Amino acid sequence: MPRAKNAQPKLVNIEINGIPLQVPEGELLVEAAKRIGEDIPIFCYHKYMKPVGMCRMCLVEVGYKQPDGSVRKMPKPQASCTLPCTEGLVAWTQSEQIIKDRRAVLEFLLINHPLDCPICDRGGECPLQNNTQFYGPPISRYIEIKRHLPKAFPLSKYVMLDLERCIQCGRCVRFTEEISGDAQLALLFRGAQTQPHTFQLTEFTSRFSGNVIEICPVGALTSRTYRFRARPWDIVTQKSICTMCSNGCNLYFDSRAGKVVRINARENPEVNETWTCDKGKFEQVEFLNAPNRLTQPMRRNGTAWEPISWAQAYELMLERFARARGAVGGLAGTRLSNEALYLFQKLMRAGFQSNHIDHRMTRYQGDLWAHAQSLLNKLPVANEYRDLEATHLIFVFGADLIDEQPMVFLRTRKAWRHYGVKVAVAYPVANAVEEFAETRLRYRAGSELALVKGLLYILLDKLPAETVAANLPDHEWLQALLQNCTPAWTQDHTGIAAEQLLAFADTIASVPSMLILTGEKVWNHPESEELVKHLMWLTRLTGNCHQESGGLNLLPLGANEQGASDMGVLPNRLPGYALVEDEAARERFTQAWGAPVPSTPGLTTDGILQACLTGEIQALYLAGANPVREHYDPTLAERALRACEFVVVQDSHMTESAEYADLLLPACTVAESEGTYTNWERRVQRFWRALEPPGESKPDWLIFAELWLRQVRQTPPFNPREVMCEIASLVPQYAECTYEALGDSGKRWG
Structure with missing residues (x-):
């Protein structure tokens, strides 16, 4: 249960x-x-x-x-x-007997174990090595020839297998069976020949393959990307947060000679426990060490780039933004820290007098906060990781969890395996959740709205009248709206059999609580605003908006997308979700910032890009944003950047959008800066600087602070801690999120 x-x-x-x-x-x-x-x-x-x-x-x-x-x-x-x-x-x-027993166990394990310690990547951090030093025999009584098996066998793109070192502990096999669920590894053969491998000796393709490297207690499974690159005693380890999705996994960055050479999981029972996905463990290292880093400010000179100083870059940018006279816009990326996002919107609003700011690259660009408050009286994300194990039904809707939210996928699978939580999934193609879901709704692509309408129609009829009246007092209008959305109509529009839909509605009606997880298909639906509203009505109708372990979770996709909303990187919301039309809220920020805040709501991302085409936006600031790659309509983004008179791109790498820039400002990655991120469950977590910035690159928050100094002529913050103190004083949700209060594991607000 x-x-x-x-x-x-x-x-x-x-x-x-x-x-x-x-x-x-x-x-x-x-x-x-x-x-x-x-x-x-x-x-x-x-x-x-x-x-x-x-x-x-x-x-x-x-x-x-x-x-x-x-x-x-x-x-x-x-x-x-x-x-x-x-x-x-x-x-x-x-006791003396126990020490003797441990020595015997180690002697048996070492009979066939090779003396590879000087060349083994596990040397210096190996449990077998450590236990042998404390408990093992000083010499071996075994004089026969040791077993010989293939060494350095590539098990996958990232994992190397050395069969001679394996001690048959079974950790790797159990991980694929119990945790990742793909069950790709098994113990083959018997006796001293027992070895972990894929069943048919095929490639190990798990999305979580890197975890078997970390949990292997010897050097049998090692990283192909880290192999022979460093030793434990010559690397520097720093605590950090993953930036590949919104899960907020806690990590260690291991660096050597100015490069991140390895990423390992950092235990946090409330978030990722001690697991990572391969995107966060391997692809993130590739991103941090990519050769297309920006290391100095540059301006466009015809078709070439001309290196300039930071002073020249700031002067050029401020001069062109002043010439635009308020016709400026800004898009921020979701890899920016809370501190950087806060200073970005502060600079745009109070410095450049523009509310034309946003961070969203999906079709949905409505007022999510207002919809959630008016329809549910709750936040857009109602739950946390722990609720996955406490609810009775998890409904995964329009999300490929294993790709979009890997840790949410693992925790969902854990809830099903360990606590018997029912799982249902609705997605247009095969996905990993279907392997253990009780209900699988494979609908026609693009028919998400029709599916939710069909469920609402059935539940309005199936739930007791008193329950419907209690949860949705004004339900008559909804019944009228959905009068034609019968199971047969839903089958015609979605391809899901009416019997299957009715059976799933029975499940929803019978469980005490249901937790809904949504994904990219919701955010990028052509009628995304209507779809979001219907999901909120479904949550309200079933009473799950009142359940502690139930509710609707419109999961953000970007690493700090939640933080961007919290920090007010929205055209109509100030930090803490105060409306820009709210005179009292504007006055509060005006007093704190020493500069007026414009009262007219700005343009959304789509509006900003369209305004670039028409000339209403003459200067565009892309801070960590790459709309050519990330926007749902990359053609629109390309046309807009081409048409805009002056484009500033501030990023760590030469991105697709940077190719259209007039001015490039080199920024730091997460490994070269410090600050906080807010994950999907609104947990604010710290990360620390692991490396010195390359070349002349600067942290995003520092660039915004220096621009603020030159534009507004006020003393800027001198470090991220000061920025967070300012955020805590102005944003009620972050009042208890000072660095001292956050500690290593973070703090959840709301």
């Missing part, structure tokens, strides 16, 4: 190495030992996978307290990774 979200566990009294403590009942002994700083050695055990007790490295002596106060010991050592804590348990983790 679904996991109770805020349930308090029952505590039991146990004793480890003579130290009494209280732990949740059922917690594994290997985890309980960590509470007193005792790390029991492990190989096969992993915190986020089911225990199997295969390697026997975690053996401990165990007993139980008797009513008379004595301790009755079990006759043999027990595997602490499979032993749940119960009342009165007593354990010894460092």
